[in-house]
Amino acid sequence: MSLVTTKEMFKKSIEEKFAVGAFNINNMEFVQAIMDAAYKENSPVILQTSSSAIKYARIPYLRKMIEAGLQEHDIPVALHLDHGPDFETCKMCVDNGYTSVMFDGSKYDFEKNIELTKRVVEYAHERGVVVEAELGKLAGVEDDVNVDANDAIYTNPEEALEFVQRTGCDSLAIAIGTSHGAYKFKGEAKLRFDILEKVKELMPNVPIVLHGASTVIPEYVEMCNKYGGNMPGAKGVPDEMLHEASMRGVSKINVDTDLRLAMTAAIRKVFTETPEQFDPRKYLGPGRDLIEETVRHKIKDVFGSNNKA
Numbered sequence: 001m002s003l004v005t006t007k008e009m010f011k012k013s014i015e016e017k018f019a020v021g022a023f024n025i026n027n028m029e030f031v032q033a034i035m036d037a038a039y040k041e042n043s044p045v046i047l048q049t050s051s052s053a054i055k056y057a058r059i060p061y062l063r064k065m066i067e068a069g070l071q072e073h074d075i076p077v078a079l080h081l082d083h084g085p086d087f088e089t090c091k092m093c094v095d096n097g098y099t100s101v102m103f104d105g106s107k108y109d110f111e112k113n114i115e116l117t118k119r120v121v122e123y124a125h126e127r128g129v130v131v132e133a134e135l136g137k138l139a140g141v142e143d144d145v146n147v148d149a150n151d152a153i154y155t156n157p158e159e160a161l162e163f164v165q166r167t168g169c170d171s172l173a174i175a176i177g178t179s180h181g182a183y184k185f186k187g188e189a190k191l192r193f194d195i196l197e198k199v200k201e202l203m204p205n206v207p208i209v210l211h212g213a214s215t216v217i218p219e220y221v222e223m224c225n226k227y228g229g230n231m232p233g234a235k236g237v238p239d240e241m242l243h244e245a246s247m248r249g250v251s252k253i254n255v256d257t258d259l260r261l262a263m264t265a266a267i268r269k270v271f272t273e274t275p276e277q278f279d280p281r282k283y284l285g286p287g288r289d290l291i292e293e294t295v296r297h298k299i300k301d302v303f304g305s306n307n308k309a
């Protein structure tokens, strides 16, 4: 099977009330683990690369690794640009075989975000590529995504409707309390499901995207800390909330941090328990295995996309 866009998988997700996992990739172990997991669970899947992942791994390598995965596994896979910062980066991905791009104009004001998103939509649609846009601001820190908690702004549902109508974007990322990275909540985890509900009332057929949606799996944080890491107070979105989101109209759930934690926890364990080990396969292998286990859990127990391929 060749790469597909997210159109069909999102249509099905809305009709059948499940979410498709969008997992960030940076190297071969991540690609293999995610594609093997999706295949074993018979699930559609989105592989996404940020612009810093592209700088790190380079597009031809990313493309070819996924093509290799598609030779092994006949499942629907979309290749998506995560947080495209500008038209040029989106264009580069459209021109290089991505089937979906995100233009992240959330740092601009409403009118500027519309103007810039529209330009990407026009270019992408002419070439059969779908576009995710973002309205509202998530707090959090990643390499290329850095918003202070005080600047985070929940999405306004009425504005969201106007935004989608005026830009023609295919899916919309909204801010309802999630944030990027490993430190999402100081106290209890809380998501604004009332905002999601209003958005879905106004536009039931528009696929909604949740960024910053890692669980920050407590076992992996403990494992990192036990084997020499230092991540006090790391906290994410509980599985039950993500499951609820998937049932209430979120079509795409983004996960990066949990896979980074899985890889890091597994590597730290090998390094600590067998300090004499220096064969990379002996620590990258367990990292890959734990990512696969994590993705299977999310697909089957949280997002409900198993057997939806």
Ligand code: G3H
Pocket (backbone or CB within 6 Å): 024, 050, 051, 052, 053, 082, 083, 142, 143, 144, 145, 180, 256, 257
């Ligand atoms: O939301 C951002 C993703 O987690 C990608 O992060 O820019 O460090 O690759 P990155």
Ligand code: 13P
Pocket (backbone or CB within 6 Å): 024, 082, 083, 179, 180, 181, 182, 210, 211, 212, 213, 214, 215, 254, 255, 256, 257, 258
């Ligand atoms: P996490 O940091 O919660 O994994 O979010 C990833 C994400 O939103 C990628 O766009």
Ligand code: ZN
Pocket (backbone or CB within 6 Å): 083, 180, 211, 212, 254
């Ligand atoms: Zn994101």
